[in-house]
Amino acid sequence: MIHITLPDGKTVTYPKGITPIEVARGISEGLARNVISARFNNRKVETVTPLETDGSLVLYTWNDEEGKKTFWHSSSHVLAQALEMLYPGIKLTIGPAIDNGFYYDVDFMDHTVSEKDFPAIEQKAMEIARGKHEFKMREVSKADALSYYEDHENQYKVELIENLEDGEITFCDHDTFTDLCRGGHIPNTGIIKAFKVLNVAGAYWRGDENRPQLTRVYGISFPKQKELTNYLHLLEEAKKRDHRKLGKELELFTFSQKVGQGLPLWLPKGAALRERLEDFLKKAQKKAGYEMVVSPHIGQKELYVTSGHYAKYGEDSFQPIHTPKQDEEFLLKPMNCPHHCEIYNARPYSYRELPKRFAEFGTVYRYEQSGELHGLTRVRGFTQDDAHIFCTHEQLDQEFKEVIDLSLYVLTSLGFDNYTAQVSVRDPETPEKYIGSVENWERAEAAIINAAREKEMNFEIVPGEAAFYGPKLDFMVKDALGRKWQLGTIQVDYNLPERFDLTYKGSDNETHRPVMIHRAPFGSMERFVALLLEHTGGNFPLWLTPVQAMILPVSEKHEKYAQKVLKSMENCEIRALVDARSETVGKKIRETEMQKLPFMLIVGDQEMDQGTVSVRRHGGEDLGAQSVEAFSDLVKNEINSTLKRFKEV
Template sequence: MDKDKLVPILKEDSNKINKNRDHRNIGKKLKFFVFSDRVGTGLPLWLPRGTILRKNLEEFLTDVQRKSGYEMVISPHIGHKKLYVRSGHWSKYGKNNFKPIHTPRKEEEFLLKPMNCPHHCEIYRSQEWSYRDLPKRFAEFGTVYRYEQSGELHGLTRVRCFTQDDAHIFCTYDQLLEEFKKVINLVVYVFRSLGFFTYTVRISLRDPKKIDDYIGSETNWEKAEKAILQVVKEENIEASVNYGDAAFYGPKLDFLIKDTIGRSWQLGTIQVDYNLPERFDLYYKGRNNKKCRPVMIHRAPFGSLERIIAIMIEHTEGNLPLWLVPDQVVILPISDKYVVYAKKILNLMLNYNIRVFIDNRNEKINKKIRDSEENKIPYMIILGKKEEKNEMMSLRRHGLGHIGIFSISNGIESIFNETNLKTIKLF
């Protein structure tokens, strides 16, 4: 995937956002991630709770992709410089990336991986394919490295190390439109699952005045641009046209979601590429047993895990949905006498894979509730004499307060059912 916009599209300056919504403040307070000068600027360290958050997003998209016919792959964090020279990324972005790594071997140079596309081309190239095998859909949560200027770094939205939810589809010319439409449907499904229902669409084409900024033949570009325009027309998508924002190897369709405070963010980029398959000499055997060149589709609904997490934190003011949040439930016994009962409920909830823990600190119950609210834990189970005697649980919902007394089975079932709802509810 080519370089993304990692900043808001609209006028609002993300540096001036209210501190109560700023993902940097919330991320630190909720112990999601930290930055360390010793590690290096722009290189986030993910803490245990933030790692759970990331993994939940990965598992969600992995499941969506698996059901859509994608195969997961893994590529290394470095690659030979020659790989990126062949793809054209070195001449386009080499000066803006980390310097080459020189090995003891003469004239051998490696780069920290700035993008995943060349690696996936080599994965495709490792085998012979027939038209019957296509499309091949390779997906990866690939970590890439780009040397952003220090003045441009901003929390998780602009970093030097980030993980893309990248995928590359290799298909025949006849399959291109159908595959493109399927990617659009997947992107829209992901948006809705994350609580983004308002978005605009933009077609990004070449700047006709700067043709030399792009690789490939005029014929390849015409075919790629025609395909995107045709899909948009057939799907009745309202889209603006923007010249000059195409990737250097192909045009793209960009989705701009709008968050709760009116900012737009570029997500869901889909690119059509005839040029990298040509540069890497990729082919498949057609019906007549002759070598045919596949078409390549690049796509990344999140853009990067870092950016989508930052956007979602600010979009919800840190009130993440139950299916995604690291700690779903906290059990609050009002005294040590009810810890045994709390452990009984804990074990039952763990059987449902609910992320739950007991707060058995020597603190007043009101203090525990306040702390749970500040930590934005969705559910609080209050246990005292009445609850233990009747084998019940008193439930509180973050942002709503007390919601009722439930039997153990009904309370757990209600929470479990909500964990399977892949949507965001704002408070």
């Protein structure tokens, strides 16, 4: 007999060799039906793996993250089998589960696969699923495993197996299909009730662009048809929040082939929005002790040679600008830091004057790979809400905390409450990759981690992700489709102060090297607006939205009154417009709704007589007739309730 401990702490005695699924059946028949994966002593096991020792057992269903992963991993086996049946001779490589579904990387040899082929693949996969084939794991010796895949002329699997230890190699069989597999499967293919191939894409073998390019087939599957329908519906909804679509509809920005790819053009409404965001941050920064500076869009090549950026990125970026003078070269500014270093260098500093905080909305240009450009989130010309803080080592801790405060203020004021933070530190294995003393690194990493803890942030520490010049803290936000984007960033830098020979005079009358903090709470105006659009679906916070109220005269004879209302709005600092077109009120309301304006002020005979406006909120709520003053108060209160001043949050 063996003792099995369940997550609720209960220990139950079972005969040796009992399987997780049988344990589940012992608890309830319903659980047994829903169990799709299990962990025994914190190791992934099959639901039919006999348990031979005492241990703790966790059972997972579709509702658990682990259950979903197992479900999708198993589905990728089914996908692989379907592909092999439809395209004989193809070579399978790897096929993991991902956050939303799974993929399989396949060398299709002479075949090509496109969207047209999806229905056939799905049909074949469902055919396999309905066969209710069990997944059976078996151990295979390294020699046997190698010879199996050598027979199949699958060099990819051979390569994988060569990197595995003999004795830990397992194959998984189901139906007529066999795959190299670590394990962790659903009981049988039959619980896959819905199967969808989502798209195909190119992917390099082992992520290396010098190796063969494979075809990655993405899919998703569900235990109920209804869940697939819901998922597809969700994707449709996400498409409606795509910032590229909303940006066009709301006339915020555009792109022009003539201007060039990745170079956004901000339309009047978008520019107004951007300006408001900038003002918002400028106000907070002023309070936090920043000083605005301005630097040019180009700089001598020598500047970037000094900073080290030219050596690292010069070849792969916009090429130097030449002048009639021989050997004179300028580069488009790819970052603001070198300029700010020279601003610091304009005069000597005493430790009493530090920290110096130089801020600039600086437009930079980077030659991103054409395939990587994406709406406003990845562009070739963009404006960073950049600032560089020059401080003493002793001040680093405090400065870092204050930058976190500012970053969190920005995110919460704009409704990004589900950001994640990533602390990137050194890889302890490769100390030679980093510059700066070990002591300074340790101090900086500790400062970041302590600050993040103190602010009770939801963060993870990722070793090896630090820049060579210092550790950093990034704020990540997901877009409508769940893709993660980095917005704000705070980076400690020991490199540039060295390269630009930045100094200050300490209390000991000696010359010291300051530490530099790079920081950008928005990240860039472009990416921030993009993510803000996807988050709000275009319904911006009232304080930020380009037009807060549309005044709708019922007919031509009310236009004069509408203009008068507009004047009062302007006096109350409410951004309003009059829609004086010869259209029906119904039509004007519809269009104003579609433009997502927060308020509509309808003015007709009644309002004219009583000196009021009839207020309709976006979405349809009728707030009735009220005086202009009352409406103005309403707007002010609403703004004050969402937008706090910095350090009053």
